[in-house]
Amino acid sequence: MNQDLANKLPLRPSKAKFYSNIGLILAILISSAWFSGFNVFEIFANLRFAFRLLNSLFFPPAWDYADNVIGPLLETVQMAIVGSFVGAVLAFPAAVLAANNFIKIKGLNTGIRLMLNFFRTIPALVLASLFVAIFGIGSFAGIVALSIFSFGLISKMTYESIEAIDYGQVEAIISLGGNKMNILRYAIIPQVLPQYMSYTLYAFEVNVRAAAVLGYVGAGGVGQTYQIWLDLRRFDRVGIIIMISFVAVLIIDFISSSIRRRLV
């Protein structure tokens, strides 16, 4: 009788795997902290440097330099707009070709996806420094880098949306004798357009943040003077650049994300 009951109850899951996983995670964490020389005590010991630095960055704010920040800041926004626009225009055809429920050629889908993955793997800052070598110092190199980066981002998200559409509409069009173009126009585009626009806006937000630091490698925008003022130890000017671009990014993020909430 007892034996029967014991057989019916599911076995308690073994804890051995749980503990070995925890052990593995701890080993990875400790070895990376050791390898990178991360020492918590040292950080607390140096905390006074943090206050000194924050003090020289933001108190008192260098308001007299603020006028010189506005121009580069507008250039940053322009770079982000053009970068996300070009990226979005290029991304739509790529997303359509990568979605495996519209064009069912496995080789083509996988090929495009690999290319997209490749673009998203290279950080925007590295792309920008490569393009600075080709186009010279200035916003154009940054725009090309942002375009490629947003192209990879928007196409990935859009092809995933295309794959998740309601396939009933596609079947309805096929059953009425519609061709591929009809499917694209009347089943896919209406379903993914709001999401596609939302992704473009999202890429724009990411681009504004990225563009604000691209100047560090010479690719235009508000970050261009960071290096100079840091080298000259004019921390108050670095501070005012950080502050103004921070506020601008917050405002842009707020506007863009409230539009996105209404879109989807």
Place this chain on the structure above:
Amino acid sequence: MSIYAKAIPDKPKSNAVRRILIFVIVFSLISWGFTGLGWNGIMPSATGTIIGMWNGIIHPDVDYLTNWTVDGLPYAVVETIAIAISGTFVSGVLAIPFALLASQNIVGQKVSKIGKFIITMIRTFPELILALIFIGIVGPGAPAGILALGVHSIGMLGKLYSESIESMDIGVKEALESCGGNNMEVLFRAVIPQVAPEFLSYTLFRFEINMRAAATLGLVGAGGIGAPLIFAIRGRFWERAGIIVIVLIITVTIIDFISGRIRKKLV
């Protein structure tokens, strides 16, 4: 007749004025963007540069890859991974209090709004600037990068954590309380088991992002593969830049793959 006419809904009214207005605004924003194109023509040396880059990609500097000292590529790659792991861990721990502060069902509507705003502010602050600030505190090197990632990632992890706390099933907590469970029991038997898989999954996702970020932090001197990469690009050592970019892409792809597999198992 009128019955049939009613059965078909009216075409949705499109507000022509609004549409035109939106179109004009978007169009003028984009055109304004293009006025700042900053096209100065291609550098006179561009053809040579592109040929150099291409040669660098097909003839990468293999000696650098097999250089097992501190100056070699393997060391830089491992250091980059270590920065990403430690930074993600730091933010994973630091994000929890922020997430609790931003969760409506924990601290109430008003406080959660403040918590959410703090998290948004942290997210908006660029990690490269954080790295510059931390270099001023702990000096150049990997720890500055870890701190920059650790602080910056609170912005995303805090948001995702608080979303998962807010969508938690309250029933389990109430069941425990009705059986006389105390706060600790509620925490360990109701809250943690529900949110732990999602927390881990988000943390791994952030780790994938931090891997890419850690690769650029070196540009400002915060350790990792970014420093040798920027030196190679600035000095036009394309063979070296080639091998670094190739290894970076392979490493990031492998880590994405492993982390994605674990995430699929978790949730």
